Amino acid sequence: MKTAIRVNQDIQAEKKKRAAAFREKLSRQGTLILNLVSSPGTGKTSLLEATAKELEGRLRLGVLVGDLATDRDAQRLAPLVPVKQLTTGGACHLEISLVEQGWQELGEPELDILFIENVGNLVCPASHDLGEHLRVSLLSTTEGDDKPGKYPKMFRTSQVLVLTKIDLLDYLPFRVEAAIEDARLIQPNLDIFTTSAITAEGIPEWCEYLEQQRQKLVTSVQIS
Amino acid sequence: MKTAIRVNQDIQAEKKKRAAAFREKLSRQGTLILNLVSSPGTGKTSLLEATAKELEGRLRLGVLVGDLATDRDAQRLAPLVPVKQLTTGGACHLEISLVEQGWQELGEPELDILFIENVGNLVCPASHDLGEHLRVSLLSTTEGDDKPGKYPKMFRTSQVLVLTKIDLLDYLPFRVEAAIEDARLIQPNLDIFTTSAITAEGIPEWCEYLEQQRQKLVTSVQIS
Numbered sequence: 001m002k003t004a005i006r007v008n009q010d011i012q013a014e015k016k017k018r019a020a021a022f023r024e025k026l027s028r029q030g031t032l033i034l035n036l037v038s039s040p041g042t043g044k045t046s047l048l049e050a051t052a053k054e055l056e057g058r059l060r061l062g063v064l065v066g067d068l069a070t071d072r073d074a075q076r077l078a079p080l081v082p083v084k085q086l087t088t089g090g091a092c093h094l095e096i097s098l099v100e101q102g103w104q105e106l107g108e109p110e111l112d113i114l115f116i117e118n119v120g121n122l123v124c125p126a127s128h129d130l131g132e133h134l135r136v137s138l139l140s141t142t143e144g145d146d147k148p149g150k151y152p153k154m155f156r157t158s159q160v161l162v163l164t165k166i167d168l169l170d171y172l173p174f175r176v177e178a179a180i181e182d183a184r185l186i187q188p189n190l191d192i193f194t195t196s197a198i199t200a201e202g203i204p205e206w207c208e209y210l211e212q213q214r215q216k217l218v219t220s221v222q223i224s
Numbered sequence: 225m226k227t228a229i230r231v232n233q234d235i236q237a238e239k240k241k242r243a244a245a246f247r248e249k250l251s252r253q254g255t256l257i258l259n260l261v262s263s264p265g266t267g268k269t270s271l272l273e274a275t276a277k278e279l280e281g282r283l284r285l286g287v288l289v290g291d292l293a294t295d296r297d298a299q300r301l302a303p304l305v306p307v308k309q310l311t312t313g314g315a316c317h318l319e320i321s322l323v324e325q326g327w328q329e330l331g332e333p334e335l336d337i338l339f340i341e342n343v344g345n346l347v348c349p350a351s352h353d354l355g356e357h358l359r360v361s362l363l364s365t366t367e368g369d370d371k372p373g374k375y376p377k378m379f380r381t382s383q384v385l386v387l388t389k390i391d392l393l394d395y396l397p398f399r400v401e402a403a404i405e406d407a408r409l410i411q412p413n414l415d416i417f418t419t420s421a422i423t424a425e426g427i428p429e430w431c432e433y434l435e436q437q438r439q440k441l442v443t444s445v446q447i448s
Contacts, residue, residue: 068374120263
């Protein structure tokens with residue numbers, strides 16, 4: 001058993017080192033990396049579609065999108081943005097090795113922002129650094145305002161919370177303030193956006209934030 | 225590494241044995257066990273609330289409800305049905321050991337149906353037998369009709385599919401037939417129900433099915 005534990009610790013340390021190196025490499029070329037995490041069907045791909053439309057001609061974007069099976073999300077995004085599907089073959093989260101491989105297969109383009117859309121899962125992806133600068137948790141109004149407290153690690157390890165599907169608020173018992181309060185109990189420093197990919201409400205504010213964060217990265221790299 | 229793999233295989237075999245023994249024990253006393261699995265916020269607890277109301281006075285129900293943290297779901301269900309919260313402390317799925325413990329803490333009551341509400345996660349719970357007779361996958365209309373193919377193992381290992389939140393169909397791009405077709409490509413033998421916990425549409429049919437399945441179990445135990 002001791003051998004098993006030591007082997008596992010070595011593997012985890014190696015993954016963290018690789019993630020840090022990937023972040024460092026892309027920082028130097030001014031590419032901001034975002035890791036998008038949420039339940040299945042919260043609207044990660046829809047948010048990326050809306051974001052790509054809004055930022056067209058303003059920022060160079062690319063996407064690595066993870067799923068257990070199928071390339072459905074890559075097919076949706078391909079008309080809008082350079083994208084590579086990462087298929088985990090059953091695993092419940094992306095790993096840095098798969099991200100590095102996808103990045104190479106994408107042709108290592110010069111980007112302003114690289115989005116990594118993780119497997120839909122509010123638990124396991126919380127424990128895996130993919131080299132991101134910002135982890136973005138999404139929560140849809142249809143999932144209920146009680147979710148942050150029930151899945152605390154994901155929200156605690158995120159810097160940003162994007163509430164999605166706010167166009168449905170009239171038909172749901174979801175209270176935006178309750179969800180935000182619950183999330184801030186876990187992570188007081190969250191930057192929070194309320195959005196609808198269908199009506200585009202909140203998308204300009206979200207995209208402006210992305211531009212600022214990318215500029216911040218470029219400035220910090222120039223100074224250091 | 226060989227030691228690590230062998231230890232893991234032994235643990236998995238032991239878990240399967242315990243799950244089979246739990247199923248066997250409750251079968252003998254005529255208790256049907258259902259394992260409810262879905263994404264976070266699909267409506268497992270809401271379905272159980274509606275089910276408990278519909279079956280009041282007809283069947284004796286009990287619930288073990290799993291979450292990473294909090295006892296929010298148990299609090300919701302407690303006015304309706306005997307319930308015990310199982311808290312995994314961060315783990316992404318329930319284990320048979322936690323189910324056995326919860327069952328004891330519930331007082332091992334004589335039930336017609338024991339519901340196990342798993343952690344909200346469309347990936348990891350697919351790999352863990354909790355002693356259930358039937359695994360029930362839930363999919364909400366708000367998650368999108370493309371999900372079965374993207375999370376195949378969960379639907380392949382289920383006997384039942386419950387589509388939830390059909391009261392929202394007018395406001396969503398979700399196509400019921402597309403979701404069912406996608407799910408049946410993976411698991412042709414699924415028994416399928418379309419429901420709304422808010423309007424109670426489909427709840428009587430679902431509860432009638434539960435009564436039939438429980439009767440089937442009792443008959444099969446008597447014959448054997």
